[in-house]
Amino acid sequence: MLTLKNITKRFGDRTIIDQLDLTVKDGEVLSIVGPSGAGKTTLLRCITGLEKVDEGEFLIDGQPFDPYTNRTNESVIGVVFQNFQLFPHLTVLQNITLAPTMVLKESEADAQANAQKLLERLDLGDHGDQYPYQLSGGQQQRVAIARALAMKPNVLCYDEPTSALDPNLRQEVEKLILGLKADGMTQIVVSHDLTFAENIADDMLRVEPNQSK
Template structure:
């Protein structure tokens, strides 16, 4: 279980998040929704350690945890970025195995075997030797998810997972996220798409600009 207690985040004199309390239960999906500029992505960046909070604390299974200073953070909280952030000069397999071999110190054989299992599971088994420019948007997203899962995170976060995709792929993304839930993965999804959020979420958290002042 991931808990946020009295989290505050400011940029200069502007407070984006103030005294926020939030709980994400194990195996559940939390959708964070709200209009652009309300602080959804800032909140996700704080959870994933990309931004340092000004005040408050994080707890994982009741134990204090600082996403910002935890250098092996990907093994606790994984993230799938809005634009996927794949390395263009690496193949799909290399994108997925890079962090497990460097951070988790897995052997190349172990990381490759795990990556192939993930690719097969995500219907990308025959794309291992391709480069990101050879993939569709939906395929890039699945590679990004495989890369995050390869670090064996406790929580997997998504930043606007449908925004870079064609509208007709939204249902495919829903099925993928719900499939990971069935496997017990705890997930946090930031989205402006309310219908999508309602279709996948166990809990909804609404962020409003006028509450962040």
């Protein structure tokens, strides 16, 4: 279970997140929705350790945890970026095995075996030797999800998972997220697409722009 207590984030004299309390239960999907500029992505960046909060604390299963200073953060909270951020010069398999071998110190053989299992699970079993440019947007996204899952995170976060895809692929993304939920994965999804967010969510957090200075 992920718990946020009194989380505050400011940029200069602007308060983006103001004393937020939030709990994401194990195995559930939280959708974070709201207008542009309301702080959805900032909140996700704080949760994933890409931004340092000004006040408050994070807890994983009741234990204090600082995503910003934890150097092995990806093994606790994984993230699938909006533009996927795959390494173009690496094959699909190399993209997935890089972090487990370097951060988790898995053997090359174990990392490759685990990566292949993830690719099979995501219907990409025969794409391991391909490069990102050879894949469709939907396939690249699934590789990005496989790469995050390879780190065995407690929580998997997504930044606008449908925005870079053809609208017809929205249902595929829904199915994928709900399939991971059925496997027990805790997930946090930032989305501007309210219908999509409602379809996948156990709980929803609606954020509004903070006018305070």
